Amino acid sequence: xxxxxxxxxxxxxxxxxxxxxxxxxxxxxxxxxxxxxxxxxxxxxxxxxxxxxxxxxxxxxxxxxxxxxxxxxxxxxxxxxxxxxxxxxxxxxxxxxxxxxxxxxxxxxxxxxxxxxxxxxxxxxxxxxxxxxxxxxxxxxxxxxxxxxxxxxxxxxxxxxxxxxxxxxxxxxxxxxxxxxxxxxxxxxxxxxxxxxxxxxxxxxxxxxxxxxxxxxxxxxxxxxxxxxxxxxxxxxx
Amino acid sequence: xxxxxxxxxxxxxxxxxxxxxxxxxxxxxxxxxxxxxxxxxxxxxxxxxxxxxxxxxxxxxxxxxxxxxxxxxxxxxxxxxxxxxxxxxxxxxxxxxxxxxxxxxxxxxxxxxxxxxxxxxx
Numbered sequence: 001x002x003x004x005x006x007x008x009x010x011x012x013x014x015x016x017x018x019x020x021x022x023x024x025x026x027x028x029x030x031x032x033x034x035x036x037x038x039x040x041x042x043x044x045x046x047x048x049x050x051x052x053x054x055x056x057x058x059x060x061x062x063x064x065x066x067x068x069x070x071x072x073x074x075x076x077x078x079x080x081x082x083x084x085x086x087x088x089x090x091x092x093x094x095x096x097x098x099x100x101x102x103x104x105x106x107x108x109x110x111x112x113x114x115x116x117x118x119x120x121x122x123x124x125x126x127x128x129x130x131x132x133x134x135x136x137x138x139x140x141x142x143x144x145x146x147x148x149x150x151x152x153x154x155x156x157x158x159x160x161x162x163x164x165x166x167x168x169x170x171x172x173x174x175x176x177x178x179x180x181x182x183x184x185x186x187x188x189x190x191x192x193x194x195x196x197x198x199x200x201x202x203x204x205x206x207x208x209x210x211x212x213x214x215x216x217x218x219x220x221x222x223x224x225x226x227x228x229x230x231x232x233x234x235x236x237x238x
Numbered sequence: 239x240x241x242x243x244x245x246x247x248x249x250x251x252x253x254x255x256x257x258x259x260x261x262x263x264x265x266x267x268x269x270x271x272x273x274x275x276x277x278x279x280x281x282x283x284x285x286x287x288x289x290x291x292x293x294x295x296x297x298x299x300x301x302x303x304x305x306x307x308x309x310x311x312x313x314x315x316x317x318x319x320x321x322x323x324x325x326x327x328x329x330x331x332x333x334x335x336x337x338x339x340x341x342x343x344x345x346x347x348x349x350x351x352x353x354x355x356x357x358x359x360x
Contacts, residue, residue: 019306027302044301049308056312063313070306076296077303079247081268082254083293085275086285101347109340116336120328126321137329138336141304146266156310157318161329163308168333176334182341184348191341195333224276227269235264 013059019069026051043199045141046163081142088220094213098186102214105190106221113138113195114230129153132234136226137161140197143223151234162197169196170203189214194222243292250275 012018026048034042041047056066067074095102114135121131133153136144141162148158173196177188185208192200193215201219205212254271262270279285285293311318318325 023302023305027305045304045308048301048305049311052305052309053312056309063310066309067306073303073306076299077307078251078268078271079244080296080300080303082247082250082271082275083296085272085279086290086293087297089276089279089285098348098351101344101351104347105340105344109336109343112339113332113336117328117332120331121324124324124327126324126328127317130317130321130325134325134328141308142300143269145304145307146269150264150266154310154314154317155307157314159304159308160311161325164326165329165333168330169337172334173337176338177341180338180342182338182345184345187341187344187348190344191337194340195337224269224272228265228273231264 013061014065016069018061019066020072022052022055023048023070023073026055041167043163043167045159046167049160077142081146084140084142084220084223087216088224091213091217091220095217102190102217102221106194106218106225109191109194110138110222110225114226130157133157134161135230135234137165138195138197139223139226140219143227147227147230150231163199166196166199169200173200173203174207185211186214190218193218197222239288240291240295243286243288243290244296246289247271247275247292247296250278 027044030042030044030047030051033039034044052066056063117137118131118135121134126134129152131153132151133148135151135153136147136158139147139162141159144158144162145155149155169192173192174188177191182188182191188207189201189204189211192204192211196203197219201212201215204215250271251268252271253274254269255267257270258265258267
């Protein structure tokens with residue numbers, strides 16, 4: 001009797017754990033590669049996403065089925081977003097004496113970073129859905145995805161735009177800041193964290209501890225400010 | 239310890255969800271939960287051990303949690319292809335302009351505050 005290879009294969013790829021298995025596998029593989037090479041293009045989320053998409057397409061499993069089998073991971077995203085409050089609170093305590101420069105920069109810089117992107121996208125002729133997805137591109141992915149969905153964009157695309165922004169910021173950020181004669185470590189950190197979120201923060205941490213602390217602070221402040229005011233601004237504008 | 243912290247995080251998120259449905263429909267539930275937790279921490283003045291343990295464990299795996307929603311991009315391949323150049327152009331240009339601007343602004347403001355602080359002392 002011939003073993004039923006075809007049936008076994010189908011049972012495996014349509015098992016509810018298949019999505020979890022390829023996600024965990026791809027993520028750990030990319031993480032190991034990233035830690036070995038420290039190559040900035042190997043952003044774990046971005047590359048894992050590509051690997052998982054390739055596997056799904058090769059196996060002929062559609063996104064709806066994959067999404068259902070990874071529900072358990074997605075459910076944890078909510079509490080993880082709430083947990084961002086802890087590092088924000090710890091960072092807030094560290095910067096008492098630079099409160100006003102930080103706050104003013106957050107306000108003006110945040111509006112410029114967000115507004116400029118939407119304006120350029122509109123001038124270049126992107127459609128409304130894409131514009132609303134690009135608006136939160138400067139903030140950390142879980143917040144950007146929630147906000148994008150809220151204002152009429154697409155969460156999945158927002159995650160990708162956020163990652164692209166972060167990687168560009170990490171590659172060109174330090175050079176651009178030096179060109180603009182920005183030497184103050186707090187100012188460099190602020191710029192990297194505010195515009196390039198977590199990826200920028202990891203670059204800032206390599207520069208100095210002060211630079212990294214301000215980047216982490218700017219990232220979380222920008223995240224919360226965007227989450228609070230971007231939906232409000234959009235609902236007023238439409 | 240970890241479970242107690244996790245329970246708090248889940249509770250804050252659920253309160254956020256309730257508020258989202260009742261009054262604040264323009265803000266997502268987890269964001270309201272995040273703001274409530276910051277306010278709570280500020281009032282308390284410290285982070286309890288269980289909460290910081292749960293938060294750091296969960297945030298360590300944040301990139302992993304983001305993979306499944308990001309895979310959804312495969313459904314929108316056509317939309318990206320249609321708007322490819324506007325997307326890349328505005329993402330790259332806005333970052334190239336905004337990043338040095340933010341750094342420059344922050345540096346100017348820090349210098350101004352330092353000068354003012356100096357005149358106060360003299």
